[in-house]
Amino acid sequence: MSDSVELVSISEIASVIRSKNAGPFELTLDIIFKSEQDYQMLKGLDFFTPELMASLYGVSPDTVSKIVYFDPACAVKTTMMRVVPSGGPGDSDVYGAQQHAPLLGLRVPVTRARVLEG
DSSP, X not given: XXXXXXXXXXXXXXXXXXXXXXXXXXXXXXXXXXXXXXXXXXXXXXXXXXHHHHHHHTSOGGGEEEEEEEGGGTEEEEEEEOSSOTTSTTOSOTTOTTTTHHHHTOEEEXXXXXXXXX
């Protein structure tokens, strides 16, 4: 057997993908993984970067204030500035609960064991 790396949808390996306000000016994005193996692989790759998150949301990387890996929950949390403050003119999501949608299209590398034929 050997391990192969393939790209899969984040929704295949995460049990929770959500967003919420972190105050009126910031948004928090949470991804909780189904397996420690997938979580540890992405953490080891430092996969979630300000540049990646900014590209998903069409903002500058300097608006991403934190990316935190939380080992006990196999989770990664990103905090970034909201484009429009919660409840401000033009805000379409006061609670920030619908802002995780750009994450759903994300494809991530995972390791899969495959049997070598010989």
